[in-house]
Amino acid sequence: MDTAWDPYLLACPCRDVLDLVANKWTALMIGKLAQRPHRFGELRREVAGITPKVLTQNLRSLERDGLISRKVYPTTPPSVEYALTPLGESISGYLIALNNWTAANFNEIKRSRAAYDAAQQTAPQPVG
Amino acid sequence: MDTAWDPYLLACPCRDVLDLVANKWTALMIGKLAQRPHRFGELRREVAGITPKVLTQNLRSLERDGLISRKVYPTTPPSVEYALTPLGESISGYLIALNNWTAANFNEIKRSRAAYDAAQQTAPQPVG
DNA sequence: CTGTATCCCGCCTGATACTG
DNA sequence: CAGTATCAGGCGGGATACAG
Numbered sequence: 001m002d003t004a005w006d007p008y009l010l011a012c013p014c015r016d017v018l019d020l021v022a023n024k025w026t027a028l029m030i031g032k033l034a035q036r037p038h039r040f041g042e043l044r045r046e047v048a049g050i051t052p053k054v055l056t057q058n059l060r061s062l063e064r065d066g067l068i069s070r071k072v073y074p075t076t077p078p079s080v081e082y083a084l085t086p087l088g089e090s091i092s093g094y095l096i097a098l099n100n101w102t103a104a105n106f107n108e109i110k111r112s113r114a115a116y117d118a119a120q121q122t123a124p125q126p127v128g
Numbered sequence: 129m130d131t132a133w134d135p136y137l138l139a140c141p142c143r144d145v146l147d148l149v150a151n152k153w154t155a156l157m158i159g160k161l162a163q164r165p166h167r168f169g170e171l172r173r174e175v176a177g178i179t180p181k182v183l184t185q186n187l188r189s190l191e192r193d194g195l196i197s198r199k200v201y202p203t204t205p206p207s208v209e210y211a212l213t214p215l216g217e218s219i220s221g222y223l224i225a226l227n228n229w230t231a232a233n234f235n236e237i238k239r240s241r242a243a244y245d246a247a248q249q250t251a252p253q254p255v256g
Numbered sequence: 257c258t259g260t261a262t263c264c265c266g267c268c269t270g271a272t273a274c275t276g
Numbered sequence: 277c278a279g280t281a282t283c284a285g286g287c288g289g290g291a292t293a294c295a296g
Contacts, residue, residue, distance in 0.1 A: 005231045007156060010176035014234035021226055024150045024289075028135060040258050048138035054289060056259060066240030077257040078296085087236060091229050097222045098149055103133045106142035108215060112194030152269080168278050179270060184279060205277040206276090 020065060025050055025058050027095040030084070033068060034092040037083035067091065148193060153178055153186050155223040158212070161196060162220040165211035195219065 005014045020026060028047050032038055038046070044055055059082060062068045067088035073079045084092060133142045148154060156175050160166055166174070172183055187210060190196045195216035201207045212220060 005234055007227050007231055008160075008174060008176060012231075013238065014230045017230040017234050017237055018155060018227070019152060021155065021230075022150050022152045024147060027146060027149065032136075044258095046136060048136060049290095051290060051292095052259065053261090053291095057288085064241055064244040065237045066244075072258095075257095078259095080258065087233065087240075090233070091226075094222055094225045094229060097225075098219075099135050099146070101219050101222060102142045102145040102149075103135055103140075105215065105218070106133050106145050109145055109193045110141065112215075113192055116192040116194075172278090179272095180279065181271095181281090182269060185268085200278095203277095206279095208278065 017065075020061070020067075021095070023058065025054065026062070027098055029055075029058060029062070030067070030088065030092050030095045031099050033082060033084045033088070034096060037081050040080050040082070043082065062088070145193070148189075148195075149223070151186065153182065154190070155226055157183075157186060157190070158195070158216065158220050158223045159227050161210060161212045162217070162224060165209050168208050168210070171210065190216070 005012050007014050007018060025047065028050075029043065032043060032046055040052075040055070040059075043059075044050065044052060047055070059068065059070070063070050063082075066085055069083050069085050071081045071083070073081065133140050135142050135146060153175065156178075157171065160171060160174055168180075168183070168187075171187075172178065172180060175183070187196065187198070191198050191210075194213055197211050197213050199209045199211070201209065
């Protein structure tokens with residue numbers, strides 16, 4: 001790298017990159033592409049719930065940032081293949097780890113939320 | 129854990145947790161708290177650019193999810209200390225890695241964006 | 257198959273001001 | 277010091293329909 005940036009600085013441009021992760025779909029998309037290259041329709045099916053518009057948006061954004069590559073095959077019907085670039089691969093591990101952490105710890109979080117909400121129900125009753 | 133969830137399933141409740149990361153400030157806040165417990169004002173200063181309202185919102189959300197603890201000291205003036213819970217510590221490493229990756233790779237991403245945008249300027253000109 | 261075009265909405269975010 | 281109240285705005289995101 002050329003220079004180092006501190007994301008805790010207000011004007012740090014790498015805040016933009018953190019926003020890349022601050023996205024509902026990025027981690028899932030990168031996770032899928034880390035397994036193997038995928039076509040548009042495959043991603044659309046495997047990343048359940050994403051709409052084609054949003055998929056396209058995020059694909060373009062990641063392509064612009066150099067995390068994924070887009071290759072068009074002029075077949076009929078046309079096919080487009082998306083794959084991770086080396087840069088994309090360098091971050092995929094962290095994102096996959098996040099996905100896994102999420103899956104592994106959701107139940108504990110669910111319990112925590114329930115306990116928190118229950119405490120809110122009883123405690124803050126000025127009129128009692 | 130009790131049961132395993134697949135974040136790629138549409139109805140997977142752990143999507144909510146992924147949204148936790150899909151947040152502009154979470155990674156920065158967790159990163160700071162991973163260093164040591166912080167008071168409200170400290171976080172406010174050190175996470176540059178965050179407003180008190182948004183800081184409170186995210187603090188509450190993380191507390192509800194069980195990632196951080198909130199301890200009030202009835203002093204005058206009052207002081208409140210936020211710290212990571214064991215659950216919060218278990219995810220902090222991944223988030224810090226993301227912060228570091230961001231700082232280390234921003235320049236490459238910046239170059240990629242510039243190249244992408246330049247290509248858009250020249251290529252898609254039907255009228256030319 | 258691979259996207260685009262609209263319309264719409266809710267949430268996150270931000271700025272500012274105020275309180276115990 | 278540690279928040280809360282309020283107002284406003286923008287962008288991501290969702291539903292639906294359409295095109296090359």
